[in-house]
Amino acid sequence: MEHPIFELNNISYIYRDKMETTPALKDINLSVHKGDFVALVGPNGSGKTTLIKLILGVLKLQSGEIYINGNSLRNFHAWQEVGYVSQKSNSFSKGFPATVSEVVLSGLTKAKGLFRRFGREDYRKLDEVLSLLNISHLKNKNISLLSGGQTQRVFIARALINNPSILVLDEPTVGIDAKHVKEFYDVLFRLKEQSVTILLVTHDIGVVVDHADEVACLNEHLHFHGTNHEFKNLGEAELSKIYGFPLQLVSHDHERACCE
Numbered sequence: 001m002e003h004p005i006f007e008l009n010n011i012s013y014i015y016r017d018k019m020e021t022t023p024a025l026k027d028i029n030l031s032v033h034k035g036d037f038v039a040l041v042g043p044n045g046s047g048k049t050t051l052i053k054l055i056l057g058v059l060k061l062q063s064g065e066i067y068i069n070g071n072s073l074r075n076f077h078a079w080q081e082v083g084y085v086s087q088k089s090n091s092f093s094k095g096f097p098a099t100v101s102e103v104v105l106s107g108l109t110k111a112k113g114l115f116r117r118f119g120r121e122d123y124r125k126l127d128e129v130l131s132l133l134n135i136s137h138l139k140n141k142n143i144s145l146l147s148g149g150q151t152q153r154v155f156i157a158r159a160l161i162n163n164p165s166i167l168v169l170d171e172p173t174v175g176i177d178a179k180h181v182k183e184f185y186d187v188l189f190r191l192k193e194q195s196v197t198i199l200l201v202t203h204d205i206g207v208v209v210d211h212a213d214e215v216a217c218l219n220e221h222l223h224f225h226g227t228n229h230e231f232k233n234l235g236e237a238e239l240s241k242i243y244g245f246p247l248q249l250v251s252h253d254h255e256r257a258c259c260e
């Protein structure tokens, strides 16, 4: 098997301030391979954001190692390899005077620096990602005029314009209606076909298990990491143990939903 696109080895993290210490992650080991779509799930306060901040280099590693494409994060500079779409992307556009093209091209500043001019290859790449996300027709539109689902695609395109090996998405379907949630998963499916590795943080476990290849369940420890089929077969007792309250996966209308 190929070596993992990213690998977490014995990651632990504790928040410390003058008053208290809060353990957030304990001994996390996780390997993700090229083209995998992994859903990272867990209850509130289970360490998902902390883990993402460590992967994105926003928080400094305290113990353990993270490798991206075989390179240790401790001396990692190739941040254009890691695309990130935050939960807040949807609210970003309100009143922001920029076109879709400008927002997507701004994703290149990670690689090119703030004041570099864009060249022919940049515009070719822009057209490619807009087409991949079916938003070519919105190219010259002002971002503030887009719907939530369209805005979300623009920010995915912005993350993809650097050709990242990994795309990290933090709660991307919050505030998006059912139709756009479906379209969103269609987009992820297309990205997967292009061998983009996806790490999706979500509370929406009922929907995501039908789309992701693998599910990783966090609650300070990594309680489970396996295929979506293995996750669906977890018993009520195991799920409730991870979440800390009674929980089961139920099916209706061919979709699975998560209920207390």
Ligand SMILES: Nc1ncnc2c1ncn2[C@@H]1O[C@H](COP(=O)(O)OP(=O)(O)OP(=O)(O)O)[C@@H](O)[C@H]1O
Pocket: 015, 016, 022, 023, 024, 042, 043, 044, 045, 046, 047, 048, 049, 050, 051
């Ligand atoms: N800056 C911080 N200072 C101190 N403790 C923190 C800080 N950020 C998070 N924590 C604590 O670390 C633990 C993990 O938090 P984290 O935000 O990673 O969880 P999460 O799974 O992303 O939660 P949610 O689903 O609610 O967004 C929690 O106990 C939280 O209170």
